Structures are given as structure tokens and as C-alpha cells.
Amino acid sequence: MATILVVDDEMGIRELLSEILSDEGHVVELAENALQAREYRAAGTPDLVLLDIWMPDTDGVTLLKEWSAQGQLTMPVIMMSGHATIDTAVEATKIGALNFLEKPIALQKLLSAVEQGLARGIERPRSSSATTAAPATVPSAEPGSSDIVPETTAEAAPNGSPARVPEAEMQFSFDMPLREARDLFERAYFEYHLLREHGSMTRVAEKTGLERTHLYRKLKQLGVELGRNKPEPAEQ
Known part of the structure; x- marks a missing residue:
């Protein structure tokens, strides 16, 4: 950051x-x-x-x-x-x-x-x-790829995916109306990728195959709050 x-x-x-x-x-x-x-x-x-x-x-x-x-x-x-x-x-x-x-x-x-x-x-x-404040640093692995939630990382599964999936995904039901089920799935989908990419909109756009402008509109439509996707610790 x-x-x-x-x-x-x-x-x-x-x-x-x-x-x-x-x-x-x-x-x-x-x-x-x-x-x-x-x-x-x-x-x-x-x-x-x-x-x-x-x-x-x-x-x-x-x-x-x-x-x-x-x-x-x-x-x-x-x-x-x-x-x-x-x-x-x-x-x-x-x-x-x-x-x-x-x-x-x-x-x-x-x-x-x-x-x-x-x-x-x-x-x-x-x-x-x-001088008393710690200087901001640039990520060395990928220059420019920044974390919205610095100094906090999600617990990851062996394949690199977050060990804890978005809560919205747990609420999915096949008995829901199609539109409601689709919106719930899309919200969970984007929250998952935001967690996995630590909030980097550039990498989420690349992963989901969407233009950034389209991605912004979609997240706003689904009510996904940017910058607040702080990963939760995995359950023991």
C-alpha cells in the first residue's frame, strides 16, 4: 500500500x-x-x-x-x-x-x-x-498489485483459495426464485474473488473476465461494499 x-x-x-x-x-x-x-x-x-x-x-x-x-x-x-x-x-x-x-x-x-x-x-x-511513521512499501512480488486490507491475509487452502467462503454462498437454496438465487450466487462469486485477490480490482477483473467499468457496476448492483472485504480467520 x-x-x-x-x-x-x-x-x-x-x-x-x-x-x-x-x-x-x-x-x-x-x-x-x-x-x-x-x-x-x-x-x-x-x-x-x-x-x-x-x-x-x-x-x-x-x-x-x-x-x-x-x-x-x-x-x-x-x-x-x-x-x-x-x-x-x-x-x-x-x-x-x-x-x-x-x-x-x-x-x-x-x-x-x-x-x-x-x-x-x-x-x-x-x-x-x-520519521516516526513506518514508510509505505511497494509489494515486491508484483509491482502495483496492492492490498485493500494491508497486513491481514486470509487463511488459504492448499490450492491457494480462501479457506473460508463468503457467507452469502451458504444461504443459497434451489427453492429460491431464479433471479434471487442468481444474484446471491453472483454476490458470493465476486466476494470470493475479492477475498482471494485481497481486494485488488485489477486482478479480480482479470480473474472474472470483466472490464473494470463493468465490474464496478456489477458490484454496485449486487451491493458488494468495496474495501470492506476483510478476510475472516478460518475455523479451527
Whole structure:
């Protein structure tokens, strides 16, 4: 699980990125302008920053220059913009930006860029206010594959499946109406895979063969609460 700072003056984009990255198991901090981003950086160092270029108070490139000049550019920064030119992207890269994403940002490009940024494993000093906290780490086995419930794993059977199946599956009955039985089965099915993949929406989408957008809609329709699929210990 990593801490990601999203800096963007558009509320809709902040909320969308927050939802996507939170579902991947990351802690997301939000800043709507350069001032808030400065304050957050002064208090601590995020593992990754998603930084919009065009903002009303101070643009992202200028903020990037400030961090670089002050020795605060010790974390990967990915620039975002819907109107930037190639020259702007090149300039940001020369200053120290890791990557550049053009809006509207494709989901897979976003996740791939975040994975690459976190996988860099940049060693960086923590500010005095953050030295007592344990630094966020990036999973070493599969970069970018994050757990929504960190430091807690499900008891697994020998084949790698959770030893305890979702409770909804136990309530299934052939005497139920077809629609009700189907919904109950689908809920148990998705809860099972969320447990097995420790909440990673990317891997659940791959396992179930669904597009992420379709998967989100299906889980919402079934009433499956994301981020709360904390595995229960297996019965002895």
C-alpha cells in the first residue's frame, strides 16, 4: 500500500482518481491547488504524486521546479494535462517528472504509470514529522498489485483459495426464485474473488473476465461494499 498525492483543481478528476487508486489499495491524499500541495509536502513525503499542469494559482511545472530547487523532489511525480504541448511535457521531464499522462486519462495507462512510479523504489529522506511513521512499501512480488486490507491475509487452502467462503454462498437454496438465487450466487462469486485477490480490482477483473467499468457496476448492483472485504480467520 502506498500514499499517493493527487494535485488537481478539478474536483471531478480528484474524486475519480481517488476512487480508482483507493480501490487498488492505496492511501490517497488530495490537493486542489499548489498551496495545498506545498503544505502537504512540507509535512511529509508521499510515495507518488499525480500533478496537474494547468492550475489557477501556480501551474504544475512551476511547482515541480520549486520542489526540485528546494531539494524536495525526492518522490516520483507524474504530470497530467489535457492541454499541454510536447514542449511542456519535455520540460517537465527534464526537471524531474517521471511520466506524463494526457487527459482524459485511460484507466490502464493510469494504473500502468502508477505501477511504474511505485516500482522505481526511490530511496528518499522523510521529513521530521514523518520519521516516526513506518514508510509505505511497494509489494515486491508484483509491482502495483496492492492490498485493500494491508497486513491481514486470509487463511488459504492448499490450492491457494480462501479457506473460508463468503457467507452469502451458504444461504443459497434451489427453492429460491431464479433471479434471487442468481444474484446471491453472483454476490458470493465476486466476494470470493475479492477475498482471494485481497481486494485488488485489477486482478479480480482479470480473474472474472470483466472490464473494470463493468465490474464496478456489477458490484454496485449486487451491493458488494468495496474495501470492506476483510478476510475472516478460518475455523479451527
